[in-house]
Amino acid sequence: MALRELNFEYRTEKPSxxxxxxxxxxxxxxxxMEVIMESMDLGGAVKxxxxxxxxxxxxxxxxxxxxxxxxxxxxxxxIEINDNNSTPVIVSMRLRQALQEIKSGMK
Amino acid sequence: MxxxxxxxxxxxxxxxxxxxxxxxxxxxxxxxxxxxxxxxxGKICKNWALNPHPTMIPAIEDGWVESIHxxxxxxGMEDYVAARSxxxxxxPDGTLRSNRCYSQTAGHYAMDMxxxxxxxxxxxxxxxxxxxxxxxxxxxxxxxxxxxxGRRHSSRAWLKCGMELGSREDLIGNMPxxxxxxxxxxxxxxxKMDPAFVEELDAWKLARNANLDLPPVMxxxxxxxxxxxEVGIAYLSRTSTIEERMDAIRAVAGYTEIGLEADDRKTQExxxxxxxxxxxxxxxxxxxxNRSMLAAKNVKQLxxxxxxxxxxxxxxxxx
Numbered sequence: 398m399a400l401r402e403l404n405f406e407y408r409t410e411k412p413s414x415x416x417x418x419x420x421x422x423x424x425x426x427x428x429x430m431e432v433i434m435e436s437m438d439l440g441g442a443v444k445x446x447x448x449x450x451x452x453x454x455x456x457x458x459x460x461x462x463x464x465x466x467x468x469x470x471x472x473x474x475x476i477e478i479n480d481n482n483s484t485p486v487i488v489s490m491r492l493r494q495a496l497q498e499i500k501s502g503m504k
Numbered sequence: 505m506x507x508x509x510x511x512x513x514x515x516x517x518x519x520x521x522x523x524x525x526x527x528x529x530x531x532x533x534x535x536x537x538x539x540x541x542x543x544x545x546g547k548i549c550k551n552w553a554l555n556p557h558p559t560m561i562p563a564i565e566d567g568w569v570e571s572i573h574x575x576x577x578x579x580g581m582e583d584y585v586a587a588r589s590x591x592x593x594x595x596p597d598g599t600l601r602s603n604r605c606y607s608q609t610a611g612h613y614a615m616d617m618x619x620x621x622x623x624x625x626x627x628x629x630x631x632x633x634x635x636x637x638x639x640x641x642x643x644x645x646x647x648x649x650x651x652x653x654g655r656r657h658s659s660r661a662w663l664k665c666g667m668e669l670g671s672r673e674d675l676i677g678n679m680p681x682x683x684x685x686x687x688x689x690x691x692x693x694x695x696k697m698d699p700a701f702v703e704e705l706d707a708w709k710l711a712r713n714a715n716l717d718l719p720p721v722m723x724x725x726x727x728x729x730x731x732x733x734e735v736g737i738a739y740l741s742r743t744s745t746i747e748e749r750m751d752a753i754r755a756v757a758g759y760t761e762i763g764l765e766a767d768d769r770k771t772q773e774x775x776x777x778x779x780x781x782x783x784x785x786x787x788x789x790x791x792x793x794n795r796s797m798l799a800a801k802n803v804k805q806l807x808x809x810x811x812x813x814x815x816x817x818x819x820x821x822x823x
Contacts, residue, residue: 454697457759484693485759486734494791 412472422495523620562799618648629725649723670744692758
């Protein structure tokens, strides 16, 4: 099972930067994934690197990630995803959960 | 959690049938946890047409259930059923008196809600478990997964669902009428990333392969009232045109081809009108949606809930 690497970059219309250092969430179990988010100066962009065995769903990754970044107005975040066949739902849920943990840690 | 709060609680569903599957089993196991948290005991899920599912044990022990009339038996439940003759219909010797015909009749005419899973749903809301080469899961679903036109008795859930029906006035003017809730729960992608929302049901292929007059549809689009996915709930009963119904389906179809056709503005409008609800619209914290919500997390805990009376088949034992 060869792993592939996908890279995406996003910019949102109303970026709201949050400073949190680095955060890890999730487990690379079967049908699951882990995500490492790191706040860093990317000139307002969000960079995502995905490592996944899944073939043929690049467009769906694009959509899921784009919606996550835009819904949350993310900026200056590097996101790294190690995936083991998560469905799009799991991906978007894990991302939201990771962000929620980050935000609750900042309160 | 969405189904319990957005459908069971919303309509106060008391008489019902659950299809077989993980989703409905999870709901059964969440009655003593999330159900109690929402204060629903005594308000929902009292009378059932259902097989004696072991996953019902925690809800029964926690005092949710008044009666269960069974289609058939369930291996390992004999002693438990005999001990709970206040809930189950048993003979003088304590053994279960199941009756498939009565259950189907009750399921067809009397039930307020049928909820189950399927394999495929098309853009109009027609759903089927047929694949290109076989038909499965048509046991009770067609009888229960429809609106019995002969029903004349009212119940709160039935009447509420019927009165909000978008097409009612066009069909019968000012006459009040109810409608059974027919709910399909479905993850947008199944195993192996097969989409659950499809352009064309495999039932069409089966119809061609087997020379059938029509595709074997389990539940038709005009009978289904709600679709629940991990994205949210589509209250199809509240739509008034087929375009609106398709928009509502798209809004909960996630990242499938059908879901990607969703128009964000339309979705937003449907959410504002209560035709589509997402977890945040229902005030549900998705982080709480995990196994800790289940009253029993494995078969052994079901045995404990039953006071040792449930005797699971050896293939379900890992102790």
